[in-house]
Amino acid sequence: MSAIAYIEEGEIRVKAVIFLYGKYADAPLAQAIEAEINRMWNAPEVVIPVRMQLLTVRFRVEVEPVSLEEARQKMQDNRSHEVNFVRVEDANIVERSMMGRGLGQNSGHWLITDQLGQSTTAAHEFGHALGLPHPHQxxxxxxxxxxxxxxxxxxxxxxxxxxxxxxxxxxxxxxxxVHRRVRPEEIMDVLARAEFNGDYFIIGEISNYFYDETGR
Ligand SMILES: [Zn+2]
Structure with a gap:
């Protein structure tokens, strides 16, 4: 996933939109994934001093289901780090939910069998998409x-x-x-990877990669 971050109303806001497509992309699933990601990433209270001000970090992630055709169209037009695309199916060639081949990609292929929106996998994949690797520990x-x-x-x-x-x-x-929790240092790690583009901070990369049903 990629995202953007900016300072507004005393907060550092990390914003991303995820367009869901594929067999299981519907409104209830989108809502569940959106709730899981926002709940988990906003759980730790992280406050950062910036120029004499204390700014709270807030994640604002929106998830919206779209058709295959809409996904294709939006990818063609997308130049924003805020926008991500995730295909949701029963199975794929790597046998797990993934966000592209490297870290920080804005395109993924997730499995419905990973209890998306009901455990911690969607929030974990979001973390990879923001560039976080698995810890060495x-x-x-x-x-x-x-x-x-x-x-x-x-x-x-x-x-x-x-x-x-x-x-x-x-x-x-x-x-x-199910017991994983976002730690404050994981949020600091995301912010450390952000780059200023002159207007706002960008996190991750735009790959706009359309996956087929099997994750190719
Ligand atoms: Zn992982």
């Missing part, structure tokens, strides 16, 4: 909720495992992604 035991960008297989305290009774690292003994 893969053991968060003793540190509370695991960060949003922690990948599957991460070691966590027993209460955050799929099965709290499983041995760490054994079957059921890794992170259940």
């Amino acid at each position: 893969l053991d968060y035991r003793g540190t509370g909720y695991p960060p949003l960008m922690a990948p599957r297989g991460t070691l966590v305290d027993a209460v955050f495992q799929w099965n709290p009774l499983a041995e760490p690292g054994a079957y059921g003994g890794t992170m259940n992604p």
Whole structure:
């Protein structure tokens, strides 16, 4: 995903629009994804001092379903980092939800089986789209909720495992992604990647890549 950021009314606003297309792109799914991303990314209160002012960081992400034809048309015309395109299907060639081939892309292919809007995957993919990689640290035991960008297989305290009774690292003994939370340092990491273009800050890249049903 790409996004833009600007300062308005005492806030640093990070704005993005995601156009959903593909078999599962409908209004209820768009609403659920929008709610998940905004809820998770606005959960930590991050305040940044800028020229004697304390600015709160706020994410404003809108998700809207469009037809295949509308998606194609909007991609052709798009020159804005604010705009993203995500195709939602049952399956794809990489067998997971993804945002392009690198980090910070504005085009993705997500799987409906990833509980989009009902867990943390949509918010996690949004993080990749903003340029965040998985952390190097893969053991968060003793540190509370695991960060949003922690990948599957991460070691966590027993209460955050799929099965709290499983041995760490054994079957059921890794992170259940539903427990991930955005950490303030993840938001700082996003802002550190923003570049000023003269008018506002841009985050990520415009690839405008139209995926087919299988994620090619
Ligand atoms: Zn990931």
